[in-house]
Structures are given as structure tokens and as C-alpha cells.
Amino acid sequence: MDSFIGIRFKKKTAKRFQQFSRTHFRTHTEAMAEMLDFFFYNEISPQERLGPTGRTIEASLKKRINAVIAIMRDMEKTQTKPTVAMIQSLFETEEPKNKPLILEKKFVEHKKVARFREKQKPNNEL
Structure with a gap:
């Protein structure tokens, strides 16, 4: 079993760390080791800002979606x-x-009655 060492923190910071550690990890040592590993493997500094948060991205997306709908x-x-x-x-x-x-x-078609008829020739005159 590893031995423990005492590190001095301000009371406010120590309380915040203990509360965070209890909600996410089993022990304070495990919490500190995971946080250090996170910063080491991702090659970032805890003082850097990672950019917009999920809430700000969501709000901007909602605005754009509403504009597209309009x-x-x-x-x-x-x-x-x-x-x-x-x-x-x-x-x-x-x-x-x-x-x-x-x-x-508009012409109305009437049956025209012939006034004159041709004289018919008898058949034997041919």
C-alpha cells in the first residue's frame, strides 16, 4: 500500500475538491490522478478555455434553425x-x-323548299 502525503489547500478549494471527488470517484487520490492524467494526455493546460460550451452552441443552433424556418x-x-x-x-x-x-x-338552317322542279323525262325516250 502506498503511503500518504499531506498537501495544503485553502479550505474553500479543499471542500470543492472533496465534493467533486465524492460525486465522481471512489477516493480523493483516484480523483486527483484522473484529473492529472486528463490534462497530461490531452496536452492542455487547466488555465486554457476549451471554447464554447454545449449550452452556447445549442443556443446558437436554435437561433439559426429558427432563422431557416422563417x-x-x-x-x-x-x-x-x-x-x-x-x-x-x-x-x-x-x-x-x-x-x-x-x-x-347565326344562320338558322331551314329546309328550303324548291320552287321549281325539273321536268322528268319519260324512260322510253332514250
Whole structure:
């Protein structure tokens, strides 16, 4: 079994470390070893900022998604629906109403009665 050594920490920092260690690890030694390994293997310093957090990334994504939704709704209102209505009206198969042209004259067809008949020749005159 390894021996222990005492390290002096400020009371506030020691309490924070103990609380963190109890929630994530079995012992304080294991917690400290894992934290040191993390910084060593990832070649980062604890003083560096790793960039935006998950919450800030999520908030910016939500803003962009809302902007895209607004653009799509606007396109639907101004472009898609009117275009669909025009195309649909083109493909409707209603029979066109036959309206007579203004210049067209309406003639009523009557049976014309012949006023004169040709005289029929007798068959034996050939």
C-alpha cells in the first residue's frame, strides 16, 4: 500500500475538491490522478478555455434553425403556394364555354323548299 502525503489547500478549494471527488470517484487520490492524467494526455493546460460550451452552441443552433424556418415559411407564402395554384389552374380540365364570336353570324338552317322542279323525262325516250 502506498503511503500518504499531506498537501495544503485553502479550505474553500479543499471542500470543492472533496465534493467533486465524492460525486465522481471512489477516493480523493483516484480523483486527483484522473484529473492529472486528463490534462497530461490531452496536452492542455487547466488555465486554457476549451471554447464554447454545449449550452452556447445549442443556443446558437436554435437561433439559426429558427432563422431557416422563417425563411422557409416566407418562401412557402410568397413562392410555393402561388406557383402551385397557377400550375393547378393550368391542369384543370374544365370544358371551355363556347361563346360565339361577335363577328359570327347565326344562320338558322331551314329546309328550303324548291320552287321549281325539273321536268322528268319519260324512260322510253332514250
